[in-house]
Amino acid sequence: MKSTRKQGPEYYQALRRLPALKLKMATGTDFSAIYHFFFEHFGENPAFMTMGEQTRHPLLEQTLAHIARSVFKTDLSLPSHVRLIHLPDQHFIHGTCLFPKLLATFFYFEDLDAGMAAFVSSSFSGETEVARFSVKQLGKPSPVSTN
Numbered sequence: 001m002k003s004t005r006k007q008g009p010e011y012y013q014a015l016r017r018l019p020a021l022k023l024k025m026a027t028g029t030d031f032s033a034i035y036h037f038f039f040e041h042f043g044e045n046p047a048f049m050t051m052g053e054q055t056r057h058p059l060l061e062q063t064l065a066h067i068a069r070s071v072f073k074t075d076l077s078l079p080s081h082v083r084l085i086h087l088p089d090q091h092f093i094h095g096t097c098l099f100p101k102l103l104a105t106f107f108y109f110e111d112l113d114a115g116m117a118a119f120v121s122s123s124f125s126g127e128t129e130v131a132r133f134s135v136k137q138l139g140k141p142s143p144v145s146t147n
Contacts, residue, residue: 010047017041018090021107025114031130035118038107042094055086057093060108060115063135068099068119071129076100108135 021038028034042048061078068076079097086093091110096103101122108115113134121127 008047010045011051014042014045014048014051015090018092022109022112025109025116025132026112031116031132035116035130038094038116042107043105049085052085052087052092052094055084055093056082057084057086057135059135060084060093061097063133064097064104064106064117065099067117067131067133068102068104071119071131072102072121076102079104108133 021034021042024034024037061082065076065078068074068079076099079099082095082097084093084095092107093110093115094105094107096105098104099119103120103122104117105120106115106117113136114132115135116130116132119129119131
């Protein structure tokens, strides 16, 4: 579903910053700084949050589940309450999802096959883990449990 809001200056300002985020994603090594840039210029921009169209991307969802299982050393199922927003002209997807005791926010550049995700623990520890990822599929996918 495409947004029907009028596009003001904040909309175009956000679009102009996407190439900078893409460059940081492709070349940066400080994951926290890259994610901070994303939140500062995109995640906290109401105009940007209304851009794009909702979509599904099963491989991206499986990738996020794999990262969460690896980082938190637990048996997690696929995410729930998945919200993926696709900006097709920019080859960009961003969104949020929930895992048991975790909130994940993420962005992904399709043309780079590279993205970042931040996983925030819902415990009072305030633990946040940031990971860079790729969703490139090599070979036949293995079945993923949904329990």
